[in-house]
Amino acid sequence: MNHESLLKVTDLTMRFGGLVAVDRVTLDIKPQQVVSIIGPNGAGKTTVFNCITGFYKPTGGEVWFHGKAIQGLPGYKIARQGMVRTFQHVRLFKEMTVIENLLIAQHQHLNTNLFAGLLQTPKFRQSEKKALERAKYWLKKVDLLGSANRLAANLAYGQQRRLEIARCMVTEPKLLMLDEPAAGLNPRETADLNVLIDGLRVNERISVVLIEHDMKLVMDISDYIYVVNQGRPLADGTPEQVRANPDVIKAYLGES
Numbered sequence: 001m002n003h004e005s006l007l008k009v010t011d012l013t014m015r016f017g018g019l020v021a022v023d024r025v026t027l028d029i030k031p032q033q034v035v036s037i038i039g040p041n042g043a044g045k046t047t048v049f050n051c052i053t054g055f056y057k058p059t060g061g062e063v064w065f066h067g068k069a070i071q072g073l074p075g076y077k078i079a080r081q082g083m084v085r086t087f088q089h090v091r092l093f094k095e096m097t098v099i100e101n102l103l104i105a106q107h108q109h110l111n112t113n114l115f116a117g118l119l120q121t122p123k124f125r126q127s128e129k130k131a132l133e134r135a136k137y138w139l140k141k142v143d144l145l146g147s148a149n150r151l152a153a154n155l156a157y158g159q160q161r162r163l164e165i166a167r168c169m170v171t172e173p174k175l176l177m178l179d180e181p182a183a184g185l186n187p188r189e190t191a192d193l194n195v196l197i198d199g200l201r202v203n204e205r206i207s208v209v210l211i212e213h214d215m216k217l218v219m220d221i222s223d224y225i226y227v228v229n230q231g232r233p234l235a236d237g238t239p240e241q242v243r244a245n246p247d248v249i250k251a252y253l254g255e256s
């Protein structure tokens with residue numbers, strides 16, 4: 001295993017009965033890299049995410065994160081090792097306020113001891129204070145500080161998507177996985193997302209993997225791109241290399 005890698009996936013395979021949804025996909029994500037996975041609808045991108053993040057148990061292949069084999073571990077254990085994700089569809093606690101969403105994410109992540117909470121031990125109070133500071137820091141970053149006490153359900157769609165990213169970031173991950181973060185956003189919101197993701201790499205020094213259909217965003221933001229087609233790797237390279245790859249042009253870019 002290459003110790004330069006943050007995430008290394010080799011020959012990842014996922015079968016559903018007779019369907020091979022993911023067929024020997026290989027990925028190599030370095031620290032502080034933004035990497036996109038692209039491909040047409042049904043290519044297997046979300047299934048790759050589900051296998052890596054522990055929502056599915058892959059039927060084959062290896063997943064190494066930070067030097068440890070993690071394939072087959074449950075999602076919560078993988079999340080605690082510093083890999084967190086968003087989903088294609090917004091998944092917030094809609095009946096809670098914006099800031100409560102960020103506080104509960106930290107409780108879930110740290111598995112805060114309820115007993116310590118009831119007793120209000122100094123250690124517990126200290127960690128509550130830190131959790132609140134982190135929540136405020138991320139609300140500011142995603143431009144939602146003014147909406148801290150609104151119900152998540154009452155936010156505009158673009159704000160909900162930003163809150164999801166903040167909810168991941170308060171757990172201080174090493175790797176953030178975003179499933180179609182620009183879907184449903186207007187061009188201005190997509191441009192803001194571009195700046196936000198770039199800031200995660202530069203300021204927070206984390207890596208980001210995204211599944212995305214917005215080619216402008218993908219080409220602008222990615223250090224490296226993997227293309228999958230019908231579950232199989234089709235091509236990979238820098239945005240320039242992928243843009244110039246005849247197979248990719250034929251299969252995808254030529255379509256739009």
Ligand SMILES: Nc1ncnc2c1ncn2[C@@H]1O[C@H](COP(=O)(O)OP(=O)(O)OP(=O)(O)O)[C@@H](O)[C@H]1O
Nearest residue numbers: 016019021039040041042043044045046047048088
């Ligand atoms: N739980 C499941 N059971 C059976 N088949 C599944 C399951 N999840 C995904 N598939 C199938 O696996 C294939 C890949 O689906 P997947 O959602 O990973 O594609 P995708 O590239 O993410 O598509 P999109 O861009 O539309 O989100 C599809 O044929 C899909 O129907």
